[in-house]
């Protein structure tokens with residue numbers, strides 16, 4: 001990563017010139033990320049990053065609703081969470097048709113309606129694939145039929161005219177990628193969504209989508225939503241590198257705390273007020289994360305965090321933010337205190353310098369082998 005003081009000095013080198021018109025924005029740095037120039041801005045305590053090479057500015061920390069809205073938390077807690085996030089400068093709220101069988105979108109839609117915030121001040125997503133309540137044929141997947149109907153239903157639940165970001169929540173082996181790309185292009189042409197992306201697609205599937213879109217002059221995917229945290233690195237740090245370099249893809253990363261494990265709260269005990277204790281259907285996830293080897297790593301990370309005088313949770317979130325290919329870290333929270341704490345992560349980012357990053361790599365022992373792109 002290279003830092004420059006003067007944007008103008010490099011504008012002429014790349015046909016990718018921009019001006020900062022508003023004095024409210026403080027220019028912070030410019031990042032060469034594998035071929036594209038990305039710029040971040042700070043306003044009050046929040047940082048805004050461009051979603052890949054697109055012009056959309058997304059807050060570096062955003063809020064998601066999986067397992068919480070319409071499920072683990074009451075509607076009034078959901079409202080408090082959105083209030084806290086919005087007041088802290090969060091401008092992106094993540095959702096999906098499959099979250100709580102569609103209830104998560106209904107709850108978020110009611111809150112957005114009640115708040116009446118300026119529509120241009122926030123970004124809302126949905127993701128199509130898993131279906132909402134019913135799962136009959138054509139009510140799931142990435143066929144043109146389900147993409148159209150799923151998107152229309154998500155918009156109804158969210159009480160919005162358009163989604164800012166619309167994702168294909170998983171790849172669909174039963175639908176040709178061509179059909180999916182055409183459908184996403186058409187949804188954008190109809191104004192139902194502004195940008196489309198993928199979630200947990202392989203790099204080669206995303207490349208196929210790009211090449212098909214380019215050949216037929218269709219809108220290509222702008223962003224991918226992968227899992228990324230200290231214990232899950234392969235896609236972001238290896239598999240997707242060419243996507244960042246050649247297509248300028250942005251990323252909206254999920255489970256930055258490995259479902260709460262990387263907050264350090266499981267180090268000494270198995271608390272009862274958590275998703276793992278409260279939601280039976282995610283036993284598989286609990287099994288994935290609550291492994292002795294993972295717990296040992298989090299205990300060792302606490303040693304580094306203690307030395308820096310910060311909680312492990314901020315070390316974990318800050319580590320994700322250090323990756324310049326991360327456009328936004330989607331936070332999850334079941335309690336307002338958690339969200340308030342997590343939203344102050346940007347303040348401690350300077351403490352996580354290169355030396356600390358190397359120390360973390362040595363401790364984790366899972367840094368993907370470097371490939372030059």
Ligand SMILES: NC(=O)c1ccc[n+]([C@@H]2O[C@H](COP(=O)([O-])OP(=O)(O)OC[C@H]3O[C@@H](n4cnc5c(N)ncnc54)[C@H](OP(=O)(O)O)[C@@H]3O)[C@@H](O)[C@H]2O)c1
Pocket residue numbers: 063064065066067068094095169199200225226253254255256257258259260261263265273274275276313330331332333334335337338339341342
């Ligand atoms: N595209 C996809 O396939 C996909 C998949 C999953 C998620 N997502 C998106 O990503 C968002 C974030 O994912 P995630 O919820 O798994 O993120 P996460 O950060 O890994 O886990 C969040 C959970 O950790 C616990 N937690 C958070 N802050 C804490 C703190 N300071 N101290 C102690 N515990 C804390 C809370 O759970 P408890 O209090 O219940 O322990 C919270 O709900 C989701 O809401 C969703 O929008 C996308």
